Amino acid sequence: MAQMTGGEALAAALVAHEVAVVFGLPGVQLDWAFDALYAVQDRIRVIHTRHEQATSYMADGYARTTGRPGVCLVVPGPGLLNAASGLATAYACSSPVLCLAGQIASDLIDRGRGVLHEVPRQLELAGSFTKWAARALAPGEVPGLVATAFEQMASGRPRPVLIELPPDVLAATEDVAVPDAVRRSSQPPGDPDLLEAAAKKLGRAKSPLIFAGGGIHAAEAWEELRELAEMLQAPVVMTVNGKGAISARHYLAQNMIAARELMPAADVILAVGTRFALPQVTEWGPNGNQTVIHLDAEPSVNGRRGRRLGIVADARAGLAELVDRVPRHNRKRPSREDELTAVKERIDDLLFELQPQASYALAIREEIPDDAIVVNESTQVGYWNWVGFPVYEPRTFIAPGYQGTLGYGFATALGAQVGNPDRRVISINGDGGFMFNVQELSTMALHNIPVITIVFNDNAYGNVRAFQKQFFHGRYIATELRNPDFVKLAELFGVEGRRAEGPEGLRVALREALKHDRPVLIEVPVGEMPSPFPLLIRGLKAAPWSWPCE
Template sequence: MAQMTGGEALAAALVAHEVAVVFGLPGVQLDWAFDALYAVQDRIRVIHTRHEQATSYMADGYARTTGRPGVCLVVPGPGLLNAASGLATAYACSSPVLCLAGQIASDLIDRGRGVLHEVPRQLELAGSFTKWAARALAPGEVPGLVATAFEQLASGRPRPVLIEVPPDILQAVGDVGPIERGAAPARPSGDPDLLEAAAKALGEAKQPVIFVGGGILRAEAWEELRELAEMLQAPVVMSANGKGAISARHYLAQNMVAGRELLPQADVVFVAGTRFVQPATSTWGPRPDQTVIQMDIDPEEIGRNTPVAVGIAADLKAGLAELVNRVPRHNRKRPSREEELTALKERIDDLLFELQPQASYAQVIREELPDDGILVNESTQVGYWSNLGFPVYEPNTFLTSGYQGTLGYGFATSLGAQVGNPGKRVVSINGDGGFMYNVQELSTAVRHGINLVTIVFNDNAYGNVRRIQKENFGGRTIASDLLNPDFVKLAESFGVEGRRAEGPEGLRAALRDALASDHPTLIEVPVGEMPSIWPIVFAGRRD
C-alpha cells in the first residue's frame, strides 16, 4: 500500500496504462487532478482547450486514427454536458474514448442542494453516451476503476467509458494498492459451427458480395478482409466509416452507389462490422431468396436491421481469420472479376464526378494529400460528396461523424488526429457554419503547435438547410443565412497562417503550400450554392 491523493492515484493509473496525452480543461473540482498531472508531465502531455466540447472531439480523433484510447478530462455539470456531443459522436463511431469527469463533493451528490456545477443523476446521464460508467468514492478505488475502464475499451464493441471522481476524493489521502494494467481481453473468433456454415455458404456462392463498416478498422482486420475478398472474388462495399478497409486502388473496393447494383445480383451477402442500415432500408436491400451472413463483435447488432441466415458474434480479426482458413475447403474455382469490377468503379466514379464543383474540390485534396494523410470530413457539401466519392488508400485515414451527423465536430476532431499522428498530414474540411462551432480552437492549435491544415468552404449560409428550404418550401428561407468574419484575418489574429483560394486550382496551390509548411494553416474557399448529392445518396430508400 502507498499513501496517495485520489488525484495522484488517477495520474499514476494513467501512466501505468501508457496514456500519452490528456485533452482537458481545468476547473475547481479538478484542481487536485491537474496538480497530479503536473507531476507527470514528462510522461503525459496535457493539451488544454478553449471549450470542453473540443476535449472529447480531440480524444475521439486521436483514438480513431491511432487505435489507442483517447482521454479527456472535464469538470462536472456544464463541462460534461459540453463534452457530451463529442462523446455521442465517439459512441456512434465505436471509438475508444475515456472521459474523466469531475463531480460535486461526494456527500452532496444527488441531494439537490444547488452547489456549483451540480447536475442531478450525472452518472445516469452519462449512460446515454457511454458503454460503462462508474464513480470512485475513495482514492484506493481509482486505479481499479481505471483498469476496468481500459478493459471495457479493449473488449467487445469499443465505445466511450466514463469515470467520475468527486473533488474531495481527488484531494483525500488514502491507501492505494499496487497499480496494475487491466487484463488483455480475449478475442473470440465465433461459434465453430456457425463459422463452418458461413464458410460453406460463401465458398459455394456464385456471386458473393461483402458489406463492411468501421468495425473492420476498429478490429484492425483489413488484411484478413482483403484475403477473404480475393479468395471469393467478392466486391467489398464500404460504408463511409469503413472507407480504407480495402484500398480504393483495389478493384474489389466499391462504394455504396456501386452496392446498389452489386447487392441485387448477389446470392450470398456477407455483412461485417457495419449496421447495414442503408441497404437494409432501401428497395435494393436483401431479398428473402438471398443468404445473409452477419459477423459483428456486438451480438445486439446481429439481425438488428435485416434478418440473417447465419449470425456470428466474433472479434472481426479473429473471425475473418477463421473464415480465411475454412472457406478454401468449400470454395469453387473463381475467375478474376477485375475487368468487370474495374469497369463498374469507373462508371460510378464518372457519375459522381458530374456533381460539381464538389467533385473537383475533393479531387484536388486527394491528389495533394499523401496516401497516408488523414482527411477529417464534415457536414458540408464537399464532405457529403466525399462520403461516397473520396478515394481512401489506407485504414483510419478518413473520419466521419457517423450516424450522429454532428455539425461542427470536424475541426476539433482533426486537431486530435494531428496530435496522435505527428508524422502524417491531417486536413480538416469544413463549411463556414460548422467551423464556427469550434473556431476558438485555433488558439489551441497555435498554443500546442498542432500543425493542422484547415479548409473552410464559405457560402455564408447553412447551405444544406438553405437549399432544402428553397427546394421544398417554396423558396421561403429562414435562419439559414450567416454573417461571417473574414476567415483569413480571423486565422491570422490567432497566429494561424491564413490563405484565400479561388476555385479548385486555387485550392490546389494553397493546399500544396500548406502541406509543405510547419505551422497551422487555414484556407478559406469562397463558394456559391452547390447541387444536391442527396438524390444519389438516398436513391431507392424506403421512407
C-alpha cells in the same frame, strides 16, 4: 502500496496504462487532478482547450486514428454536458474514449443543494452516451476503476466509458495500490459451427458480396478482409466509417452507390463490422432469396431484422477464421477485375458530374499524401466525400457516423494530428460547422498542432438551404450567415491564413501548406452548390432524415 491523493492515484493509473495525452479543461473540482498531472508532465502531455466540447472530439480523433484510447478530462455538470456531443459521436462510431468527469462533493451528490456545477443523476445521464460508467468514492478505488475502464474499451465493441471523480476523493489521501496495465486479450472468433456454416455458404456462392464498416478499423482487420475478398473475388462495399478498409485503388473496393448495382446480383452477402442498416431501408436491399451473414462484435446488431446467420465475433478474429475455413469449400473463381473496374469507372463518372464538389474533393485527394488523414464534415463537399473520396489506407478517413454531428470536424482533426505527429491531417469544413469550434484556433496555435484546415465558405447553412429550396419552394429561413474574414481571423490567433479561389486555387494553397509543418487555414469562397442528396439517397424507402449513416 503508497500514500497518494486521489488525483495522484489517477495520474499513476494513467501512466501505468501508457496514456500519453490527456485533453482537458481545468476547473475547481479538478484542481487536485491537474496538480497530479503537473507532476507527470514528462509522461503525459496535457492539451487544454477553449471549450469542453473540443476535449471529447479531440480524444475521439486521437482514438480513431491511432487505435489507442483517447482520454478527456472535464468538470461536472455543464463541463460534461458540453463534452457530451463528442462522446455521443464516439459512441456512434465505436471509438474507445475515456472521459474523466468531475463531480460535486461525494456527500452532496443528488441531494439537490444547488452546489456549483451540480446536475442531478449525472452518472445516469452519462449512461446515454457511454458503454460503462462508474464513480470513485475513495482514492484507493481510482486505479481499479481505471483498469476496468480499459478492460471495457478493450473487449467487445469499443465505445466511450466514464469515471466520475468527486473533488473530495481527488483531494483525500490513503494507501493506494496501482495494478498493472490491462493488455488487450485475444478476441473470440465466434461460434465454430456458425463460422463453418458461413464458410460453406461463402465458398459455394456464385456471386458473393461483402459490406464492411468501421468495425474493420476498430479490430485492425483490414488484411484479413482483403485476403477473404480476394479469395472469393467478392466486391467490398465500404460504409462511410469503413472507407479505407481496402484501398480505393483495389478493383474489389466499391462504394454505396455501386452497391445498388452489385446487390441484386449477389446470392450471399457478408456484412462485417457494420450495422448493415442502410441496405435494409432501400429498394435495392437484400431480398428473401439472398443469404445474409452478419458478423459483428455486438450481439444486438446480429439479431436485428431476422438475420439468416448472425455471428457474434471480433471482426479480425472472425474474418481470420473464415480465411482459414473458406478454401475447403471454395469454388474455382476467375478474376472479376475487368468487370468490377468497369463498375468503378461508371460510378466515378456519375459522381464527377456533381460539380463543383467533385473537383474540389479530387483536388484535395490528388495533392495530399496517401497516408494523410482526412476528417470530413457535414458540408456540401463533405457529403460528396461520403462516397466519392478515394481512401487508400486504414484509419485515414473520419466521419461522425449516425450522429452527423455538425461542427465536430475541426476539433476532431486536432486530436488526430496529436496522435499522428508524422502524418498530415486535413480538416474539411463548411463555414457553418467550423464556427462551432472556431475558438480552438487558439488551441491549434498554442500547442502548435499543424492541421491544414479548409473552410468552404458559402455564408449559409448550405445543406439546410438546399432542402428549403428543394422541398419548401425557396422559403428560406434561419440559413443566412454573417462570417468573419477567416484568413484574418486565423492570423489573429497566430495561424497562417490563405484564401483560395476555385479547385485550382485550392491545389496551389495545399501545395504551399504541405511544404512546412505548421498550422494553416485555407478559406475557399464558394457559391450555392447543387444538392448531392438526390444521388446519395436514390432508392431510399424512408425519409431523408431517417437515412442510416453506416
